[in-house]
Amino acid sequence: MAGALETAGRVLLVGGGNMGGAMLRGWLEAGLDPAAVAVLDPNGAPLLADIVSRGVRLAAAPAEVERGADTVILAVKPQVMEAVLPTLLPLLADDTLIVSVAAGRTVASIEAALGERPVVRAMPNTPALVNRGITGAYPNARVTGPMRARAQALLESSGPVEWVEREALIDAVTGVSGSGPAYVFLLAEALAEAGVAAGLDPALAMRLARHTVAGAGELMIRSGDEPAQLRRNVTSPNGTTQAALEILMADDGFGPLLRRAVLAARDRAEALSRA
Structure with a gap:
């Protein structure tokens, strides 16, 4: 796992709540360098105070975040995605991989806000909080093999990852493991x-x-x-x-x-x- 995470490059985690925090803890336990991660959370991510003290950068606004992360993890609540996504555009490079764990938000809705870029839509579940989760994931056509491997490494820090061939199957994953x-x-x-x-x-x-x-x-x-x-x-x-x-x-x-x-x-x- 640590070897795979070494290829993750710079990671921006948007949302430092329960799910985002569980993923971040898993990354660090698996050997990801804290200096490679930035957390964007307007509330200051109080649940992550102990992690931030280990060298993870914390930003309250997009203007405080360095541009060009290799991977952006969207771990905000689905109802705020519409407001959050446009603020991220200035931070993205052309090949930034977007990984969304927000329920009910399609690849098309993310592309409508961020443009045509590589997107992985993922559905983890709450046992990820104790590193016993499982995640269903779907990559759009712009996700390359190395990008998929990067997403796999980041998502499986809290449990196995199962890839589906059609995005519609993520809704079935939600019905089985998400709920x-x-x-x-x-x-x-x-x-x-x-x-x-x-x-x-x-x-x-x-x-x-x-x-x-x-x-x-x-x-x-x-x-x-x-x-x-x-x-x-x-x-x-x-x-x-x-x-x-x-x-x-x-x-x-x-x-x-x-x-x-x-x-x-x-x-x-x-x-x-x-x-």
């Missing part, structure tokens, strides 16, 4: 509530739910088996798990419900992209 952590958190909530209904103390039920969800996730990552096989491994014939799965795997059970949820998230992402 997916919320589904898992809801599972933990519901599991704890079910434990209370079964007679457990609420605090104990929540501890059991948290660790069960987290432990099962870690097992899926470490195991070479597919989730379906791991499920079968836990399910003894006519046992307790089978009794529960007969409810969850019914025709109107967990699978169809989750498919409806993911498609609803995808459809909303598509609508936001068109807005």
